[in-house]
């Protein structure tokens with residue numbers, strides 16, 4: 495038996511600004527009495543009016559239900575949220591919410607956020623109780639019910655190799671990869687525009703064949719494709735961080751996307767960390783501390799005495815390449831180097847300018863342009879991971895603005 499949860503309904507009412515049951519009944523187009531029946535303990539809510547109620551409250555029906563019998567009755571296919579916004583979106587691989595938050599700041603209305611990591615989903619739900627966060631493997635989600643309800647699909651699918659065996663791959667041949675799942679979502683929902691971001695490495699992955707396959711498949715699904723490597727530092731983010739941004743716009747339509755324009759001003763670490771709140775953070779081992787004490791702001795292993803260079807670098811000392819990420823201390827007057835999922839890995843160390851320690855959680859978040867009130871779920875390692883994996887919020891916002899402009903160019 496499933497029954498509507500009055501508590502959940504009240505919470506959802508609050509998040510959409512509906513204050514009374516009379517107001518809610520009016521919005522749904524039923525009488526207050528009919529609403530009381532729906533919310534009564536004996537009512538089995540999986541009926542048409544209940545779906546209308548959930549649409550008004552902008553949540554999926556299961557978010558309003560008390561699942562008894564251990565949730566066994568939970569519907570397999572999530573019903574969709576009816577939406578009127580022409581900027582409504584689905585976000586896949588939402589992580590700790592960098593891109594999702596940036597898109598929200600741009601005014602995009604994401605009606606479904608998907609990630610299979612518990613901590614990421616907790617982060618999204620904690621910060622935005624009104625978001626429809628589905629914590630699931632993306633391959634388990636049926637996107638067909640969202641067709642006609644969204645205009646945008648976004649997300650960064652983790653890059654995986656395809657097996658070619660010398661042949662040109664079609665959409666079905668990439669089954670089993672996360673790219674396939676992203677492309678399936680596009681195929682099933684037919685958005686006007688989609689944006690897929692990825693690491694720079696995708697460009698050279700398998701000598702460029704992976705990216706070529708991805709583009710060919712998106713084109714075969716009916717999209718014109720643009721790709722561009724964006725460096726976040728050129729978009730008001732105090733960090734050098736490159737991401738390839740693949741944009742698909744429906745063929746045979748008027749829709750036109752332009753990448754955000756680069757800013758002339760570069761943000762420094764000093765600006766990024768001004769009045770940063772105190773928070774927890776990792777520390778270095780005693781041996782590492784002794785090494786970093788010798789590195790000036792803006793410096794790296796090259797600033798160490800030769801003997802220490804050799805012992806600290808080990809094999810890397812002779813293996814060539816600049817290795818300028820090693821024993822790197824950031825200066826106040828430069829942007830930070832790319833943050834990674836863990837703040838004290840030997841190849842990608844970024845030491846605080848004045849203190850002998852990695853950046854704290856809130857410093858990490860500032861460098862990724864998360865607002866100070868965006869909290870991350872899980873232990874310290876999980877928090878660093880979510881932040882280090884994110885699209886900088888500000889870059890997401892600027893991409894979001896361009897997505898909206900593109901949709902405005904669409905004429906039927």
Ligand SMILES: C[S@@+](CC[C@H](N)C(=O)[O-])C[C@H]1O[C@@H](n2cnc3c(N)ncnc32)[C@H](O)[C@@H]1O
Nearest residue numbers: 587589590591592593609610611631632884885
């Ligand atoms: C690079 S992170 C995304 C970061 C996010 N775009 C942001 O801006 O914060 C990739 C995410 O994909 C998620 N992921 C990986 N495999 C998945 C799957 N099979 N189904 C759903 N999510 C998955 C991971 O948990 C991770 O959070």
